[in-house]
Amino acid sequence: MGPRDPCPCQKTQGQAKVEAGVQLVQRWILAVLRNRTFFSLAELNAAIRELLDKLNNKPFKKLSGSRMSRFLEIDKPALRPLPAFAYEYAEWKIKNDSASITP
Numbered sequence: 001m002g003p004r005d006p007c008p009c010q011k012t013q014g015q016a017k018v019e020a021g022v023q024l025v026q027r028w029i030l031a032v033l034r035n036r037t038f039f040s041l042a043e044l045n046a047a048i049r050e051l052l053d054k055l056n057n058k059p060f061k062k063l064s065g066s067r068m069s070r071f072l073e074i075d076k077p078a079l080r081p082l083p084a085f086a087y088e089y090a091e092w093k094i095k096n097d098s099a100s101i102t103p
Helices: 012-033 041-057 067-078
Strands: none
Touching: 012 041, 041 067
């Protein structure tokens, strides 16, 4: 997969990789936080951020680098800036005036 490839989940052969990534996050983050009690959303987000940073900076076992280093090498240079204007949702309807014509 290169920087221009679509999300791997859109490809059948990439589905196992995506599911393995979800499983890894479940094991590293959700399992660790399972028995803790949080009293605010900010506290929960801080705990998730700490574990996510650890996971992203953890070196690969068989490859060189980490998830963060791969992101910085491959994905970040390919990112484009956000549009200047926010997306505005609109619905358009085509009006059929032929029914309103009187003979």
